[in-house]
Amino acid sequence: MIRVVLATCFALIAMPAAAIDIKEVTSPGGIKAWLVQERSIPFAALEIRFKGGASLDPEGKRGAAYLMSGLLDEGAGDLDSTAFALATEELALKFGFDASADGFSISAQFLTENRDASVELLRKAINEPRFDQSAVDRVRGQVLSIIASDEEDPSDIVSRNFAALAHGDHPYGTKIEGTAESVAALTREDLIASHKDLLTRDRMFVGAVGDISEEDLGVILDTLLGSLPATGPEMPEDAPFLLKGGETVVPYNTPQSVARFGHVGIARSDPDFFAAFVMNQVLGSGGFGSRLMDEVREKRGLTYGVYSYIALREHVNLMMGQVSSSNETVAEAISVIRDEWSKMAENGVTEDELSKAKTFLTGAYPLRFDGNARIANILAAMQFDALPIDYIDNRNAQVEAVTLEDIQRVAKRMLKPENLHFVVVGQPVGLDASN
Known part of the structure; x- marks a missing residue:
């Protein structure tokens, strides 16, 4: 009982x-x-x-x-x-x-x-x-x-x-x-x-x-x-990001290739973080409403799923994503992703995209607080990330404050299609395994 x-x-x-x-x-x-x-x-x-x-x-x-x-x-x-x-x-x-x-x-x-x-x-x-x-x-x-x-x-x-x-x-x-x-x-x-x-x-x-x-x-x-050791060992140095733009193929016997892609991103403490966060909602994290899903899946049928995300780490920050596609179509999927990266970097988002992204992000946020354990997790994570104690009260206002100009600025600064590197596992047609 x-x-x-x-x-x-x-x-x-x-x-x-x-x-x-x-x-x-x-x-x-x-x-x-x-x-x-x-x-x-x-x-x-x-x-x-x-x-x-x-x-x-x-x-x-x-x-x-x-x-x-x-x-x-x-x-x-x-x-x-x-x-x-x-x-x-x-x-x-x-x-x-x-x-x-x-x-x-x-x-x-x-x-x-x-x-x-x-x-x-x-x-x-x-x-x-x-x-x-x-x-x-x-x-x-x-x-x-x-x-x-x-x-x-x-x-x-x-x-x-x-x-x-x-x-x-x-x-x-x-x-x-x-x-x-x-x-x-x-x-x-x-x-x-x-x-x-x-x-x-x-x-x-x-x-x-x-x-x-x-x-x-x-x-x-x-x-x-109270009885735990007072101090720990020295923390690691910042991590390098050694990849330049291009593709690396890892041969693997499978009918569908999996590609992970990324380049250097943005820190959680950066003043432009919320603009980048809203931008990525439009670019790749918004499910069927995102540009990557629309262009790679809905319009061309190249994948069941594609997404991008801001990877926040203690020692390096990246802008990342992943896509799966058949060996015959993964090269095209990669090309479309690069194109969308370029379009966002050059033009930012539309007023309608910005409005929908804000509505989703501010509406979804309260749903996180659905139990004692999840709230305790959020409290510890806020401290871990050096967020202020009033962050929950102000978070949605920071999302709402993002403007079209903010996103255009951060997109130009952050999205570098020429720096995107794709690591592809499979037997992709049209990609050189020697890259």
Whole structure:
């Protein structure tokens, strides 16, 4: 029955963006967090993020952060894997641990009546992971299975090759899961070291939402995080972008080619970011209303899907996209994409396109706030990205403030069709595999 109650909590708690009142809380031990109180249902969610992530994997240890993330709920303190799983189920507690290229995240959702026991179990997972060899070997096997499966996935192959060609020896140049060789060589000591390096108080951001007071949150913060190392290792340098305009073909026996494309983009902190954001809504992220979908799919039938996006990273920012097309038509699809890149760079967008993009972006934004866990995630992400505490209140106004002149300016500055590089996996007709 308790699991049904928790599932109901997940489904019911949602808030309109305008109603979100964020408070900054500082624990007795000096740990800061952002809190949104919602006392109507006895349930709360925590999101904890640490900067660094898989980019902090030491040389030769690629995959350490990813493997470590899969082991924090595989036993902690005096509880082995089975006992930890049983305790989690009995408390109707939901955990999540995840490594990304730039961060490490911990998610937790728990009922108020089980809060103390839930916090204690989470404390053990964060501070006292066991890394039992049996669990390490089992989770390692799961990671190796993922790596082996990805080796035969054209979408993963194109992503892997684009990253390697674009970023070279930087951590961004390899998958966060590592390679079969690097993962097989990881030891328990490597995972302990990764845990120590990634979970540090100097790079930590916390969002909390639900039935919890400021005082109780302060106690929870010190309990969960107060004993973590104060500082972590040096962060990586900025990543290079080594690709110039053109195409690279990766031969692969498949009837349909997959192409990933991109060039240098724009930072989240750039004054022109919102203009670029709205511009891309028109160019490639607007589904069937976007120019790329209209020109590549609707008018020419060259693909089922094509999209572009602004890729924001800690150490490099890119303007990216992807398309799939038959081997016979992918060269034409690439040509059309370059043409649309050029048209947008030269002419910007129309008044009608701008109006529709603003309507969609401002209307869709409140839909993100559809549960305690998602709101907690947003709060932690805002801090991670150095956004102000009133960002939610002002975000739509910043979208509405974008003008045609703003987009024309940023499009000329940002979109460089001559710099677009396409990495194509397949047997494309009309593209030279030697490029």
